[in-house]
Amino acid sequence: MSQKHLPTVCIVGGGAAGFFTAVNIAENCRQVKVIILEQNKTVLNKVKISGGGRCNVTHACFEPKELVNFYPRGKKELLGAFYTFQASDTVQWFENRGVELKTESDNRIFPISNKSETIINCLIEVAKSKGVEIWNSTKVVELEKQDEKWVLLTSKDQSVIADIVVMTTGGSPFIWNVLEKWHEIVEPVPSLFTFNIQHKILEDLQGVSVRNAEVSLCHHKLKTTGPLLITHWGLSGPAVLKMSAWGARLFHANNYRFEISINWTGKSKQEVMDFLQRQRRQSAGKTVMSQHLFEIPTRLWKSVVGYIGIDTSMTWGSLENYHLEKLRQILCECRLKVNGKSTFKEEFVTAGGVELKEVDFRTMESKKVENLFFAGEVLDIDALTGGFNFQAAWTTAYIAAQTIIDKCTYSFRVK
Template sequence: MRSFDVIIAGGGAAGFFTAINIAEANPKLKVAILERGKEVLSKVRISGGGRCNVTHACFVPNDLVKFYPRGEKELRGPFNRFCSGDTIEWFERHGVELKIEEDGRMFPVTDSSQTIIDCFMEAVKKINIPVLTGESIQSLYKSETHWKVETNKETFLAEKLVMATGSNPKMWEMLEELGHTVVPPVPSLFTFNIKDQRIKDLMGVSAMASVKVKGTKLEASGPLLITHWGMSGPGILRLSAWGARDLFNKNYQFTLQVNWLNDVDTNDCLETLKGLKQEQAKKTVGKHSPFDFPKRLWESLVAASGITPETRWADLSKNQLQALAMQLTDGHFNVNGKSTFKEEFVTAGGIDLKEVNFKTMESKLLENLYFAGEILNIDAITGGFNFQNAWTDGFIAAESIVSNN
């Protein structure tokens, strides 16, 4: 049996960040990381296409929380204590410089997730934190003074336990047995499967669009990417995150309304088309797009409106103009299923937030039990926000643990 002051369950981003912050603030505390797999930080390795999207260049806590479909209210206080700027400063202090891309995402200047992994591994080595792999937790037991953690290999005792095990159903079950409530997990970031003649041969075409789920209040906007299985891109992923539960309940069968002109409504579009009918009377409709999006998409929507490419603008009927305006601003596409977005699988669900003290990240039900990262019912849209939650949770849990020792 081995004893530690703090055991961190989970060798991912949140687990490492918590452990390092505890040991750096109080080197006398004995801290260990337990990881069930053979490797640690595997999600860090694949994130951001192998570049690791560390955080997002949104530095105002009240703005940052708006990127979290679940956790917006609860994270306001924590982000006031450890926000994106603090993340940048922390990594710089540990020898990792970050850069901001045009869309606000932040990556290491090396463009390699290995830089973040090396940073963490060097830190735990320097401050003597044992990282124990292949340790699959079998049971958790709480005594008056200690936590007893039994794995497939051995038994550990610790005064404090940090659960940073991500979306692990087995861990959620154990915590339910100890009295916690788990909000059932559902996928959060996913793309839409759509078979439709209008987009059949347009793989790789991208346009700025607004999208909404018909019959609901769910809507989002951003770049939309046409793929061989349907639609993806930031706009779709945003919608999938905000609609995670509703779309799960619909069994991923619904009608998607797409406005390819983003914020232009049907009436304004119709007026623009009427103007083009006058101004470009002798030109053919299919020759080039009068709007700022790809020519191939324009040609497809023209065809879907019952207009041949050789038709002159002057010859368009009132019905054809109306049909084209509808295709441009309110195209209906039947969604039939979803696909996981790359390997970056994110879930909505986890420990009920009402049962966590967000000033300390400690359980309200069980003393000396802390949470960090995706184990909680917190998730965000794509763009570095899920990692920022991990860093913030980990920092606050560490600060609380250190101050209580």
């Protein structure tokens, strides 16, 4: 006769992915011991500071085929995963546990309380009520397989024995080194950063924003659109952050030195030229400086116009064709050299991590070693800002939990 023994699941990392894996196992399976090992004194630290302390839990994009478009890395692998657990499931999951959520005008979803503690309290309460053990200040320093069991060595010289290990260590280079004996690690590079630019046009314009600009990487097909913000060190805003994410590897390879072209108008070159010509005919007596066009803020308009040598006294009627052409060029193809990057409000993610081809996204189990699972940012997955990074953590954690529940229910028999 075979009988079951109580399997132990060790989850390494007490962040969003670690907790979501733990609570989803513990809520649905009683035949298992779940332990979270967290190196810090406190858990869920990134959730706490996320979204400016409000925690942007997910994004109101409920179609998996659209949702994957926000992931520069992980798009292909996440498609199937989102059919199992997507943004609407996240909303329902938290609401079923008493967390009220709201969708803001840009589709980002936050707790109604506007406090990340609401999410933290929910996860910790469920974990504690379902008997999840949380071991703080316990750093895993080595991972070994002995026969069918895992042995996790900690910084306190403990050996923790587990049947199943889930790695949810986020962007930790230390753990990627430990994992290298089992898995290929895609070189980690930063994503979601702003561009350092020193250019006369941007001088003294910090705080000025353009509603709908287009940013193109010169000599490359990479192009993004959206609001742009001029900072005291260069450019920020959604259009820049998107470009930093899609070009993360390329920019790293070029040591963060490259050239971009900005279209401040969001309109085509032809539309802009037609508009300028009409302006010359219809507003001939008015000065160019006093008439900012294309919703470009006055300060930026004056800077752009002044840069190409149109002074304060020149009227639309006095402009020659070459003036119009220069104006069109600086409005639609303003070339700026980027020299370095800066962190965006301390918010960044890491591109890179465990090679996705080596993980089965139907189960989140390693294809190379049995009973080793991955969820969250430890994988080579990252997204744009807007709640997508947490969504990838919830989804991969949920799928890992379902597989582990099945394993714990039907496997681990001892003679």
